[in-house]
Amino acid sequence: MPTAREIARFLGARSVGSTSPLPILDIVDDSRSVCAGDAYLAIPGARRHGLDFEDDVAAAGAALVISDRPARLLPTVVVDDPRRIAGPLADWFHRRPSADLAVYGVTGTNGKSSTAAMVHAGLVGAGREPGLMSGIEITGPGVALAPTRTTPEATVVHRTLDLFRRGGCDSAVVEVSSHAAVHRRVDGVRFRSVALTNLAPEHLDFHGSMEAYYRAKTSLFTADRTGRAVVCVDDEHGRRLAREVGVPVTTCSVSDTPADVHAVDVRAPDTEADHLGHRFVVHTPVGDAEVRLQVLGPHQVANAVVAAAVLVGDGLPVEAVAQGISALRSIPGRCEPGRVGQLFTALVDHMHNVAGHRATLPYLRSRTPGRLIVVIGATGDRDPAKRRPIGATAAAYADLVVVTDESPGSEDPAAIRAEVTAGAVGAGRAEVLEVADRDEAFRVAVTGARRGDTIVVAGRGSDLRREYGSQVVAFDDHARLAQAVADLTPWTGPGTGGPPARRT
Numbered sequence: 001m002p003t004a005r006e007i008a009r010f011l012g013a014r015s016v017g018s019t020s021p022l023p024i025l026d027i028v029d030d031s032r033s034v035c036a037g038d039a040y041l042a043i044p045g046a047r048r049h050g051l052d053f054e055d056d057v058a059a060a061g062a063a064l065v066i067s068d069r070p071a072r073l074l075p076t077v078v079v080d081d082p083r084r085i086a087g088p089l090a091d092w093f094h095r096r097p098s099a100d101l102a103v104y105g106v107t108g109t110n111g112k113s114s115t116a117a118m119v120h121a122g123l124v125g126a127g128r129e130p131g132l133m134s135g136i137e138i139t140g141p142g143v144a145l146a147p148t149r150t151t152p153e154a155t156v157v158h159r160t161l162d163l164f165r166r167g168g169c170d171s172a173v174v175e176v177s178s179h180a181a182v183h184r185r186v187d188g189v190r191f192r193s194v195a196l197t198n199l200a201p202e203h204l205d206f207h208g209s210m211e212a213y214y215r216a217k218t219s220l221f222t223a224d225r226t227g228r229a230v231v232c233v234d235d236e237h238g239r240r241l242a243r244e245v246g247v248p249v250t251t252c253s254v255s256d257t258p259a260d261v262h263a264v265d266v267r268a269p270d271t272e273a274d275h276l277g278h279r280f281v282v283h284t285p286v287g288d289a290e291v292r293l294q295v296l297g298p299h300q301v302a303n304a305v306v307a308a309a310v311l312v313g314d315g316l317p318v319e320a321v322a323q324g325i326s327a328l329r330s331i332p333g334r335c336e337p338g339r340v341g342q343l344f345t346a347l348v349d350h351m352h353n354v355a356g357h358r359a360t361l362p363y364l365r366s367r368t369p370g371r372l373i374v375v376i377g378a379t380g381d382r383d384p385a386k387r388r389p390i391g392a393t394a395a396a397y398a399d400l401v402v403v404t405d406e407s408p409g410s411e412d413p414a415a416i417r418a419e420v421t422a423g424a425v426g427a428g429r430a431e432v433l434e435v436a437d438r439d440e441a442f443r444v445a446v447t448g449a450r451r452g453d454t455i456v457v458a459g460r461g462s463d464l465r466r467e468y469g470s471q472v473v474a475f476d477d478h479a480r481l482a483q484a485v486a487d488l489t490p491w492t493g494p495g496t497g498g499p500p501a502r503r504t
């Protein structure tokens with residue numbers, strides 16, 4: 001491990017105060033994670049300056065601070081822009097892990113986590129040893145971390161890639177959000193390819209405009225970051241990126257748009273009861289193979305085609321990749337069955353914007369002989385403009401919309417619900433109920449469900465964190481929905497009762 005002096009030399013920066021000759025054990029940018037012997041990277045944020053937490057990191061035994069001004073208590077390496085140096089520094093500190101791994105990035109508005117899971121599954125199918133860093137899970141040999149965000153900070157990204165490498169991985173899949181691009185969380189990562197799934201209005205409160213959002217995403221596709229781009233050209237933004245990108249590009253599509261990799265002969269599942277997904281043939285420049293998805297929903301075809309394009313474009317055999325993707329049994333929080341054995345279908349899905357609703361709800365409507373019941377809310381401190389539209393989209397397809405609290409953060413939960421409800425009522429088609437308590441909302445949905453109905457709990461997916469003011473509480477939609485079903489409906493499945501194990 002490098003010393004403080006070596007860190008200063010790498011950064012070309014001056015040190016203030018007397019540094020220890022002992023090696024620095026890690027570089028950490030959150031005071032709550034600092035351990036004795038670490039360097040604390042104190043970033044000036046939008047709300048706080050990292051140096052506000054200097055007393056805490058000093059008490060925890062930090063050996064060094066790296067920041068844009070000297071700390072009071074600890075020796076400091078002074079740099080112009082701590083966030084800018086975070087990625088390159090962490091990459092160097094952890095001995096450039098991404099240079100030893102084939103790292104595949106996945107970005108886009110919707111489908112990032114599913115596509116990342118499918119790239120991971122395709123790698124496994126091709127006999128590779130991948131790690132996975134997504135908003136759903138961070139997993140690899142000897143690594144199992146619960147993510148709190150889609151893409152962690154740069155210090156965590158490079159540390160995790162190093163863990164993957166030390167665990168024997170030869171590859172890694174990294175889900176990259178637009179916030180991560182803007183906040184430089186993947187700076188210093190050498191990507192074998194970066195894939196764009198799609199782009200639709202989202203996070204405009206943060207980015208300001210669709211153009212700025214496009215530019216945030218496409219900043220990941222430069223030659224200094226990635227060897228190749230994989231672009232789904234089924235929307236205008238993908239087509240634009242494919243024209244503008246300055247690295248070799250593999251295009252893919254599930255529509256009639258000409259592309260290198262295509263889904264052809266797409267077929268919906270024959271029966272609903274077996275919970276199988278779509279089948280299709282992935283057509284590539286090096287051959288074709290059949291993909292039989294087990295994950296549900298037509299939108300998963302596009303995600304699978306992007307995943308196949310990522311791997312086939314990197315020289316992996318199409319048959320093995322298709323088999324690997326077909327072997328993926330479920331993705332947490334993505335049209336994930338809540339329990340089986342009852343007479344209706346109960347699902348949890350991450351859809352949280354209009355594009356996500358439009359990708360999933362028509363399919364659920366078409367597979368539902370009875371009533372479609374949608375439990376929906378909206379996250380606080382995020383894009384208030386999308387609340388009415390998601391209420392309206394849910395009501396356009398559902399028979400019953402139950403509006404409930406999601407994760408209000410610093411906002412008034414009643415005001416968020418009122419917006420979603422107004423959108424749903426305005427659509428004029430569905431019955432709309434407002435039930436603040438999320439457990440109670442699940443019970444209301446389940447109580448009304450009959451044979452042939454579908455309940456879908458939208459929004460949080462596999463995200464277990466709900467924020468109320470400064471309080472963070474754990475709430476697992478999947479488990480709580482299963483509990484509501486178990487409490488309120490007779491078990492008709494095999495055995496004596498109880499829901500099946502959560503995830504296989």
Ligand SMILES: CC(=O)N[C@H]1[C@@H](OP(=O)(O)OP(=O)(O)OC[C@H]2O[C@@H](n3ccc(=O)[nH]c3=O)[C@H](O)[C@@H]2O)O[C@H](CO)[C@@H](O)[C@@H]1O[C@H](C)C(=O)N[C@@H](C)C(=O)N[C@H](CCC(=O)O)C(=O)O
Nearest residue numbers: 029030031043045046047048049050053149150151177179
């Ligand atoms: C808008 C956004 O992304 N903000 C991120 C940004 O916050 P900020 O600039 O306000 O930082 P700050 O809270 O002022 O803190 C400044 C510094 O003090 C440090 N700190 C802060 C508190 C403390 O007790 N100790 C401490 O050391 C922080 O680690 C930070 O380095 O930098 C912080 C850490 O560097 C992030 O935690 C924070 O993410 C917040 C929590 C967040 O909610 N981000 C979301 C929007 C996000 O990133 N979402 C995307 C997914 C989007 C998608 O759905 O596609 C994601 O990748 O997860």
